[in-house]
Amino acid sequence: MIQAVDLIFSLVFKGIQLYMILLIIYILMSWVPASRETKFGILLGRITEPYLAFFRRFIPPLGMIDISPIVAIFVLNYLITRGVLEVYRLIRASLM
Numbered sequence: 001m002i003q004a005v006d007l008i009f010s011l012v013f014k015g016i017q018l019y020m021i022l023l024i025i026y027i028l029m030s031w032v033p034a035s036r037e038t039k040f041g042i043l044l045g046r047i048t049e050p051y052l053a054f055f056r057r058f059i060p061p062l063g064m065i066d067i068s069p070i071v072a073i074f075v076l077n078y079l080i081t082r083g084v085l086e087v088y089r090l091i092r093a094s095l096m
Contacts, residue, residue: 001095002092002095002096005088005091005092005095006092009084009088012084013081013084016076016080016081016084019047019048019051019076020073020076020077022044022047022048023048023051023052023069023072023073023076024073025044026041026044026045026047026048026052027069029041029044051072051076052068052069052072054072055068055069055071055072055075056068059071
């Protein structure tokens, strides 16, 4: 049972890391606007925009600079990862 929990949480953490990489790629693509009109850019936008849109509702751009992706990456990297890690520790402790 513990091996199954380890496997599930390992996949969740790898999914979070992959999503963070996709976010960074999408953010860097904003420096070359034509890249977002490619098939890859459109697909990446469909994957990342819902998450980024949540933060854009609360954090307005500062002039020409949109800082909401920085906050979104921080939340994903720090808060969500830590929350999942704590849930993992609780489940693992209850199985022992």
